[in-house]
Amino acid sequence: MRCCRKIIDTLFKSSCLLGLLLSASLVWADGIEINKVEARLTEDGYLLTADFNINLPPAVEEALKRGITLYFVSELSVHRSRWYWLDSDIAKHEQTTKLAFNTLTQQYRISRGGLFQSFYELKDALHVLGRQSAPAIPAAKLDNSGGGYLSRMTNKGSHVDAFASMRLDLSQLPKPLQVNALTNDQWNFESKRYHWDISPSLNGNEDRP
Numbered sequence: 001m002r003c004c005r006k007i008i009d010t011l012f013k014s015s016c017l018l019g020l021l022l023s024a025s026l027v028w029a030d031g032i033e034i035n036k037v038e039a040r041l042t043e044d045g046y047l048l049t050a051d052f053n054i055n056l057p058p059a060v061e062e063a064l065k066r067g068i069t070l071y072f073v074s075e076l077s078v079h080r081s082r083w084y085w086l087d088s089d090i091a092k093h094e095q096t097t098k099l100a101f102n103t104l105t106q107q108y109r110i111s112r113g114g115l116f117q118s119f120y121e122l123k124d125a126l127h128v129l130g131r132q133s134a135p136a137i138p139a140a141k142l143d144n145s146g147g148g149y150l151s152r153m154t155n156k157g158s159h160v161d162a163f164a165s166m167r168l169d170l171s172q173l174p175k176p177l178q179v180n181a182l183t184n185d186q187w188n189f190e191s192k193r194y195h196w197d198i199s200p201s202l203n204g205n206e207d208r209p
Contacts, residue, residue: 031055032191035130037164039078039198045136048076048093050164050194052130057186060168061122063177069100071172076134077163078198090141090160093134096169099125132166165193 035051052074056064064070077092098111107118108125119125167190170181181187 031057031189032166032168034164034191034194037162037194037196039162039196041139042136045138046141047133047136048078048162048164049131049133050074050076050166052132052166052191054126054130054166056122056126057189059184059186060189064099064101065103067101067103068173068177069098071169072097072099072129072166073169074132074166075163075193076132078137079161079163080159091134091137095132095134097129097132099129130166132164160198161195162198163193163195164191166191 031054033053035053037048037050039046039048041047054072060070073094073096075092075094078090080090095112098109100109100111101107102109102118105118107120108122110117110119110125110128117125117128119128168187170178170187173181
């Protein structure tokens with residue numbers, strides 16, 4: 001009997017530990033992570049794109065299903081960094097994307113400017129939401145053979161960097177919910193600001209964090 005009790009206790013403790021590990025995994029899975037970033041040359045100029053993996057925490061998903069529209073702000077930018085002076089913006093693009101849920105049609109809706117798409121599954125909406133791009137930067141601005149910034153990268157202490165990030169804009173939430181969001185960690189919902197160097201070639205320059 002004593003041996004059986006020890007086995008039962010061991011199994012119980014193991015199951016509790018497994019439950020805690022699974023809970024921790026679920027907690028860490030919630031948030032915004034950068035999956036891939038890219039800077040490449042197109043016919044229209046240099047294009048910055050980023051793919052974000054987005055998993056809504058329970059509190060945020062519950063608010064969405066109750067009719068609260070969520071506003072996500074993404075930033076894609078290119079900077080000239082200099083150790084001896086302040087960084088300067090070459091190009092910076094911020095975009096707000098709205099995510100809403102229609103309780104009548106039971107559909108999720110992604111809106112960017114005047115364009116929108118509807119989805120029956122949240123995962124599909126989040127997948128599209130996570131794909132962000134900036135307007136093409138004119139090739140002359142970053143040209144590495146003329147007077148563009150890349151042609152001047154050889155200057156001592158100067159280089160060109162790209163940045164990508166995304167966050168949930170709490171200021172767009174209804175006022176009562178804003179107060180609650182300030183005290184609830186689940187609403188502190190943003191990616192890390194990811195940085196990568198742009199090489200002089202810049203043809204298909206891609207990075208996976």
